[in-house]
Amino acid sequence: MASDERGERAGRPGRAEPYTLASLVEVAAQAFNERGYDATSMEDLSRAAGITKSSFYHHVSGKEALLRAALDRALDGLFGVLAEPAAVTGAPVDRLRHIVRRQVEVLATELPYVTLLLRLRGNTETERWALARRREFDQAVAGLVAEVRDDVDPVVAARLLSGTVNSLIEWYRPGRMPVADLVEAVDRQVFEGLLR
Amino acid sequence: MASDERGERAGRPGRAEPYTLASLVEVAAQAFNERGYDATSMEDLSRAAGITKSSFYHHVSGKEALLRAALDRALDGLFGVLAEPAAVTGAPVDRLRHIVRRQVEVLATELPYVTLLLRLRGNTETERWALARRREFDQAVAGLVAEVRDDVDPVVAARLLSGTVNSLIEWYRPGRMPVADLVEAVDRQVFEGLLR
CATH class of the missing domain: 1.10.10.60 (Homeodomain-like)
Structure with a gap:
């Protein structure tokens, strides 16, 4: 049986909405x-x-394939950032700043997928795979933090950094504020701090 | 029947451990x-x-009383900080700094209770009460942030601040590092930022 790429929503005849x-x-x-x-x-x-x-x-094929596809979307966004030119060349502080700013953009634009990723418990094979990928991302960021600051514990600093950025999923909602303003707010707080 | 303040653990005769x-x-x-x-x-x-x-x-009396007692312990810790002399007198920035440092101490020393508070979903009366108290605490901190910085969105800045501090529950465990070092690390990152 051929599968359609688009179809009509069941129970809503006359309101044909495509689904993909x-x-x-x-x-x-x-x-x-x-x-x-x-x-x-x-x-x-x-x-x-x-x-x-x-x-x-x-x-x-089923629920786990959907979970995998949703997590792929979040992880592709995050790892895509790590591969961007501004993330791989230049001074460590500029690379870190680029990654944090782009990470905020990915969180804001891929919110349901990143939320899913950040709330994983690790009960299935797919969840454990995604958690391992997430740790990989965090380690890449922690490596850069260590290059930027040699006077703080880089593991703790990286955890606080990811705690700050990831906490966005708790309150940011699309339309709450322009993504560019959100990026500026996080960048300022993370890199300049609350003191003037 | 009189209730004992202490007793023996069932099934472990000979290893009397008191419970309260x-x-x-x-x-x-x-x-x-x-x-x-x-x-x-x-x-x-x-x-x-x-x-x-x-x-x-x-x-x-039951499960909800235990939940209430556990949440009370977290909230008493947090509101106790807001009432401390250094939290109510002095320059706003010093008051904010005192509160953040003491908030980290409360998180670290009352970890299971604060974790419970921060993960509430609001399904019961007690949970909704605790969530309202938590919002009250956050608003007090947000008010101070607004006094410290008039050039940033104080609501966003306060949310990022509480995101940073509260993320400790995800990775900090007693003995992981001295609480005093944790306080210093959070204070530095929040107030001075990652840039030198």
């Missing part, structure tokens, strides 16, 4: 964030997407 | 943090404390 794999992954990420991965069934996801369960299975 | 209300609250806070409040039964708590369920009920 990306939109199903988005629905899944939101559901996982709200109820937790373990507590969410494919039944729940089909209902949230407004399509039948069998249409859903045309697009993905 | 405070130690039962500690056991409860740890269990709530590990499994979640909703998923933890009085049965689970009695087992974790190593006493019988009926002994447990001599000390507390």
Whole structure:
């Protein structure tokens, strides 16, 4: 049976809205964030997407594939930043500053996916894989922090830095403020501190 | 029936270890943090404390009373800081600095209770009460941040500040480093920033 890339939402005849794999992954990420991965069934996801369960299975093999796709999106965003020219060449402090600013942008624009990544518990193979990738990212940042400051404990400083940046998922919502302003606010606080 | 302030742990005859209300609250806070409040039964708590369920009920009326006592301990610590002389008199920047340093100490020394407070979802009356108290604390800090910096969005700055401090619960564990060093590290990063 051929799987369609687009289709109509079940139960809403006359209001044909297309859905794609990306939109199903988005629905899944939101559901996982709200109820937790373990507590969410494919039944729940089909209902949230407004399509039948069998249409859903045309697009993905199951729940874990959706989790993987959602986490991939967050990790691709973060590791994409580490590979940018401004992240790999130049003075360590400028590279670190570029990474932090771009990390904030990725958090703000890929919010449901990064939220999912940051709240993982590590109960499944896919979750443990993603947690290992996340540690890899954190270690790359910690390495740069160590190059920028040799007078502080770089592990602690890097943890505080990632704590500051990652705390955005607790209160930032799209439209809350322009992403550029958010980037400036984090950059200032992290690099210049609260003292004038 | 008179309730004893101390007793023997069930099933461990010959190894009499005293338990008190405070130690039962500690056991409860740890269990709530590990499994979640909703998923933890009085049965689970009695087992974790190593006493019988009926002994447990001599000390507390039930699960919600334990939650309340654990959250009280965190909130008493935090609000106690706001009432300290150095938090209420002096230049705003010095008051803020005192509060942040003492907040780190409370987090480090009352870790299971503050962790419980910071992970609340707000499903019960007690949880909603504690969340309201937590917002009150955050607003007091935000008010001071606004006095210290009039060139940044004080709400965003205060949220980033509390994000930095509260992220400690994710990685700090007793004995990981001296509390005084942790206080210095947070103070430096928050007030002076990563730039030299």
